[in-house]
Amino acid sequence: MGELRVFIAGIDGYLGHALAQYLMSRGHYVSGCDCHHRREWVKSEGGDTAIPIGTPGERHHYFKERFGKLWVGSYNINIAHEDNYGKLAGKFADLKPHAVVHLAEMPSAPFSMISREHAAMTHMNNVVGSLNVIYAIRGSCPDAHLVKLGTMGEYGTPPGTIIPEGVFPEGSHWDIEMPIVQGGQETGTQYSKSYVLDGLMFPRQAGSWYHQTKVHDTNNVNFACRMWGLRSTDIMQGVVYGTRIKEMDENPMSATRFDFDECFGTAINRFCSQATIGMPLTVYGNGTQKRGFLPLCDSMQCLAIAIEQPPAEGEYRVWNQFEEVYSIRALAQAVASSASVPVEIENVPNPRKEAEGHMYEAEHSTLLKMGYVPTNDLSGQIVGILEDLEPHADRIRRYADTIMPQITWDGGEYDEKVDPVAGNGAEVEDKTEFHI
């Protein structure tokens, strides 16, 4: 394994900084770009990373020293900015990457819902940014493999169906159920006709403007594969959690950012930050929302599988990438039981509009067939996160007022006094796992 040239757009981010190290540890040449929007966005909301990180320059020197010639460099390019397109296409022409990993999207649902300006910026940054990446590959390195991150959130939580991997699998049909009427009585139902769905995109029903932009990007990448023979792996990723991967070392420059604010922190990471400072773990609504999760190390593993086993020319392949499905409440309980001090779990009104207590069954067997070995150690991972956060408890305390939700999906004021569990869906089992 090794010796592929990989370009990471968004190399300064949570996943990007870890992925660079993971790939160089496997012998790949790594370059990338970033315009450091993530640093700005988190600060614009009054937050900061719990674990201190190096400046882009410090990170560059650290990589150069640690990885030598495998570290090619990171360039300050805003992929969505009209004036930067020439730089992006030029880098692709110079570097001739085998794979372009696109991690340069604005990744926060609440941030996209703050205002019209945030919604429009998210569309510009993500959709036009991805379009530019597609065109730069086409113009400068048409054989390159685009590894694009989608999200499991694109599908939403359809109430009566499993979620296949991106497209309807081979052998899929749809039918309309029609009543059978005999002697004026409805005696049953029959299927009208069987239509073929093979390979068509599975319906998306995303829950925020951010998630909508990921759906648009999915559609656009699929289009470029169909029209131009782009090869792409489109990864519908679950929620990633964790502070480290074993390919990081003890140098503080190796650490990746770790956000815990309302916008850029995700469930497990936010709960661990709250536990670190003895703050109650705030669960939105009744906490029966279910999602797929995976630890940072497994996210890296899956991305490397995609990079090292590229698709054919024109092939558009979609994988659902997560390890296990948990309810938010179950995750809070797991964090609380690993915390070194007693912490409470508090249900707070859900600022989002989302189903609670719903069905959630998603296929995710392709990566397993391609060699993915899940870590399957939620509590061990949580213990590791809590250990890594402990020395930074003061930083978490300093920015703790960014944790509680303020941004509501209906645009109104967040009202802490609403009963957070009244009127919500029925209780359901906390964990579902499904394979076709």
Added chain:
Amino acid sequence: MGELRVFIAGIDGYLGHALAQYLMSRGHYVSGCDCHHRREWVKSEGGDTAIPIGTPGERHHYFKERFGKLWVGSYNINIAHEDNYGKLAGKFADLKPHAVVHLAEMPSAPFSMISREHAAMTHMNNVVGSLNVIYAIRGSCPDAHLVKLGTMGEYGTPPGTIIPEGVFPEGSHWDIEMPIVQGGQETGTQYSKSYVLDGLMFPRQAGSWYHQTKVHDTNNVNFACRMWGLRSTDIMQGVVYGTRIKEMDENPMSATRFDFDECFGTAINRFCSQATIGMPLTVYGNGTQKRGFLPLCDSMQCLAIAIEQPPAEGEYRVWNQFEEVYSIRALAQAVASSASVPVEIENVPNPRKEAEGHMYEAEHSTLLKMGYVPTNDLSGQIVGILEDLEPHADRIRRYADTIMPQITWDGGEYDEKVDPVAGNGAEVEDKTEFHI
């Protein structure tokens, strides 16, 4: 009927100028906005409207004189431009429209495929523009009904299924066909399990960046209905053709634009323009591509039905709006047989990447149930177009070199020497009509 306040975004366009007259003839108050991009875009490609049209100012005075107080006015607002958002939201707040008809999208597939800049501009104009319309309604007139134009092209031409109206209809299920194995032999197939698809978006498989942006808008409007209770009618429109509606009068200011260039002209309109100047009718590929078409007068009729019978709060309804399905070849034959001089039909290489000789069955019964009475007179319509174009043959001749395709889907040079019908799909019947 009548006395609704209707705001038309894109009121200066092919549909917009006709719709204003149609609605005022029915007693509605009409206002709108336009930034006259369509005029610029057609000119940027060296073309012009076959039928001369008034300036925005001339049209304003004509409407004021003809319709009196029903004509409220048109405002120069670029709905996609950041700096114009306040003007748009302000107009909605002042005018409190019952319905906002969104016709302000860049509507050409080839134009969107010219370059990266055109693709990015199309995304900005259409997706961010629609987002701004959604936000302006939410902020200024949340009860207003958004009538948004999608296109039948969003669905593409799925090879094994009918196309329902936007979403999977009630009673839809999907199944995976699994082999039945008995004694080591595959003896048949069975359906694995029945999953519910009711109400989920039907898969889209659009064929150009323009069509992609329409899919994005469809998803975004659906999102706003789900999240914010926006009421919307999303119209998947077939290809509109024709020069006039009976609500126009003989004043030249009443005429709507009529484009026939490669980008902004559509099949029937382009064929009629070619026939007017005795130029061969150029059919892309073997001409067995099938699409839904409808005359301009029926497009107006359908839009008025949507406006006058609005959906409930939060309701997202989708209609497929076309009259009949024709192959491109059949349309060329229909135009040739109506022309006053003998015209040839010439197959030219298809600049697009699209299926030929494919299945095409699309449900479109909702509008019929709501009172739509199709004109069903293709040849009468064609005769009318040819009559209207006759006095402007010189203008068509002047811009005739914009008719032949130059813009290719694969980004290469358009090669006129390729055999246009070799290797294409099997011949199929020319007309299919399907109702569930």
